[in-house]
Amino acid sequence: MKYPAFFNTVEAITxxxxxxxxxxxxxxxxxxxxxxxxxxxxxxxxxxxAGAYLMVREGLKRLYPDTLxxxxxxxxxxxxxxxxxxxxxxxxxxSLITGATDVWGFKGINGHFSRTGLMxxxxxxxxxxxxxxTDTTAExxxxxxxxxxxxxxxxxxxxxxxxxxxxxxxxxxxxxHLWQERVAKILENFDKVIxxx
Numbered sequence: 001m002k003y004p005a006f007f008n009t010v011e012a013i014t015x016x017x018x019x020x021x022x023x024x025x026x027x028x029x030x031x032x033x034x035x036x037x038x039x040x041x042x043x044x045x046x047x048x049x050a051g052a053y054l055m056v057r058e059g060l061k062r063l064y065p066d067t068l069x070x071x072x073x074x075x076x077x078x079x080x081x082x083x084x085x086x087x088x089x090x091x092x093x094x095s096l097i098t099g100a101t102d103v104w105g106f107k108g109i110n111g112h113f114s115r116t117g118l119m120x121x122x123x124x125x126x127x128x129x130x131x132x133x134t135d136t137t138a139e140x141x142x143x144x145x146x147x148x149x150x151x152x153x154x155x156x157x158x159x160x161x162x163x164x165x166x167x168x169x170x171x172x173x174x175x176x177h178l179w180q181e182r183v184a185k186i187l188e189n190f191d192k193v194i195x196x197x
Contacts, residue, residue, distance in 0.1 A: 051144035052093035077123035
């Protein structure tokens with residue numbers, strides 16, 4: 001499986017999942033999620049996927065400064081409706097990493113480890129997403145602003161050619177290269193595109 005080399009340079013997210021420890025899935029319940037894991041789950045790498053990954057990672061750092069984040073112990077609130085824009089795509093990334101779900105997730109074992117009811121939409125919050133710990137109720141608001149890293153100007157020509165014309169092999173390669181080049185820049189400059197409050 002070949003993919004852009006920068007995927008391997010992105011800082012991973014390590015969680016503590018008590019359910020996985022109880023059921024013997026991962027030793028000590030430690031689960032590591034890489035950017036590549038998120039891309040495999042989504043099926044693609046784009047600014048929205050990169051932004052979702054960064055919002056989760058940087059938000060969890062602020063929520064859990066001294067310990068591993070508790071998977072299954074985090075509520076996620078979205079300002080927009082599930083069907084609006086890329087909210088569903090972003091929510092899938094948050095669900096994968098935090099374990100939080102709306103109604104479709106794991107119901108738990110004997111009243112423990114439930115992952116349902118931890119994800120909310122149309123929330124009255126300040127920024128795009130809010131993360132809240134269920135144990136301490138500490139919370140952090142997170143926003144993603146990728147506009148400071150614009151796409152290469154050549155994309156203005158390549159995008160319509162790719163989807164409405166008949167692009168050459170060289171144009172296809174250039175389109176893919178420029179697309180992932182912007183994603184790489186977003187991930188590298190996370191401190192510029194992520195706002196925490």
